[in-house]
Amino acid sequence: MTLPHPISLLPYRPTEDAPLLRTWVTTRTELITWAGPAFSWPLDDAQLAAYAADPGRHIWTAVSPGNHRVGHVSVSGTRLGRVLIAPEARDQGLGRALVSQAVELCFGELALPEITLGVWAHNTAALRIYEKLGFRTEEILEGVEEVDGVPWTAVQMRLTAPDR
Template identity: 40%
Template structure:
C-alpha cells in the first residue's frame, strides 16, 4: 500500500520535471501557477496558510520511489469539508493503480484523522483516467462547471465530485475493511 509523506523542498526538482508543458500545469495546479513551474512558485505553494492542510508525496513502500503528489486542503472545520487537489502521478508510474491508492489514502486521512463529513474535488471533464480513478474510490459527479478555465483560445470545463463519510463507511464495510 502506498504511503503519503510530507512534500518538501527536496521534492521540488522531481515535481518540476513531471510538469513539462503549460497545459499539464493548468490541469495539475490550476490558475495559480505559471509555466515553467519553478522553486519560487513551489515555495509560495507550501506557504499557503490553511488549518489542517496536507501536501504529500506518494511513495512506493517497496522501492522507496516517489510516484505521485496529492493535497488535501481547503479544510472547513465547521462544516467538516475538505478538498483533494493537485493530484499527479509520475509519468512513468501511470496506469499501475498508484492514483487510486493515493486518493484512497488521502480520503482515509480526511475521514479518520480530520473527521471530515465531505471530501470534494474538481477534475477537467476530458481527464477520463482521473475521473475513473475517483469513481473507483467512490466519488460521485455532482455538477459541471462549464467552460470555467481558459487555456489559450480554449475554455475547459470542470466536474465537481464528492464523497461523503457515510458512503465511504458503507464502501469500507462492503469491502470487509
C-alpha cells in the same frame, strides 16, 4: 480494500520534493491539468515554496516500496487537489492507490466530514478513479478555463465521510 500497489503518503518536503515535482510538470497544459490556474508557467521554486507554506494545506508525496517518489496530492480545507502521478509510474494503478490513501487520511486523521474536488471533464482516467471511490458529481462548469484556444469544462465532485 487491498490495492495492487502499496504506497505510503509522506509529508511533502519542499527541498527534496519540489525539484522532482517540477520534472513531472513539463508543459503549461500539464500545469493547468494538475493545478488549474493556481500556478503560472513555468512552475518554479518560489511558487512551490508559497504552496508549501500555506498553513491550511496538507501536502503529501506518494512513495512506493523502495522509497521511490511516485505521486503528489494535497488537501486544503475539504478540497482534495493537486493529484499527480510521476510520468514513469502512470498506468500502473497508482492513481487509485494515491487517492484512496488520501481519502483515508482525510476521513481518518483529519476527520473531515466530506471531501470535494474539481477535475477536468476530459480527464476521463481521473474521473473513473473518483467515481469508483464513491465521489459523485455535484456540478459541471462549462468552459471555465481556456487552454490553447480550447474551452475546458470542470466537474465538481463530493464524497461524504462514512458513518462512524
